[in-house]
Amino acid sequence: MPLNITVTQFPGGVGNAKDNSVLNAVPLPLPNAQLAVEDFGQDTQIADWTDTPIGAGVVGDAFPLSSSGVLQQVSNGAATDGNKLHLALAGANTFGIAVGAEAWFGLRFRISDALNSILVFGFSLAADTVAPVDGVFLQSDDLTGVLKLVSVATAGGTSEVDLGTLDDDTWYEASLYWDGIDKVSGQFVGPDGVVGGGGTIIPGANLTAVGMNPGFLFSDGADAAAKTLDVDYVLFGGSR
DSSP states (O other), X not given: XXXXXXXXXXXXXXXXXXXXXXXXXXXXXXXXXXXXXXXXXXXXXXXXXXXXXXXXXXXXXXXXXXXXXXXXXXXXXXXXXXXXXXXXXXXXXXXXXXXXXXXXXXXXXXXXXXXXXXXXXXXXXXXXXXXOSSEEEEEEOTTTOEEEEEEEXXXXXXXXXXXXXXXXXXXXXXXXXXXXXXXXEEEEEOTTSSEEEEEEEOOXXXXXXXXXXXEEEEEEOTTOOOOEEEEEEEEEXXXX
């Protein structure tokens, strides 16, 4: 007996991203898009990530992986000590934010003390630390606990918007999206699945087009107390 089945085509692909997610434009794997996800599983090659210490860095250099695939860093407890981890790309493999090419970055994380920490997540120069001079990223400054979306270039000024306030020991999914034309959007989502913050900036002259690296930075604030940053995964990529 023939089955009564209607075939339906979805030219835009099928995904499970929410309509209000800044990552809902991530395409299916195609030759014109380079996408990668680092899940920090047991077989993760930490050597693929370059460690740039900030001050005395973090406790140890092993960056221990838990059985659940979470990368944990613990600061030394001295003021402004921490680390930047960026993907070890070089030469033609560096990432570029450019007109006409979409770009995405996202990660799932939690921080033990959101108020007294410095966080930078996204695309910036490998040598940049707590105050990037080129890049598009999510940032939280010491004594604020506020996650903001930032676009900055050496030759221009800075465009930024506050997305909202982070809580301690709370898992968030944070992401940003460059539309390849004239806007950068960012947001973070809390454990209840509700969008905790969102915003869009028009970078204009602040859009950087230099080679950059996807990565994340974590540093103590001025209070000189140890902090812990857990990162579950990092997603990054762009069109070409």
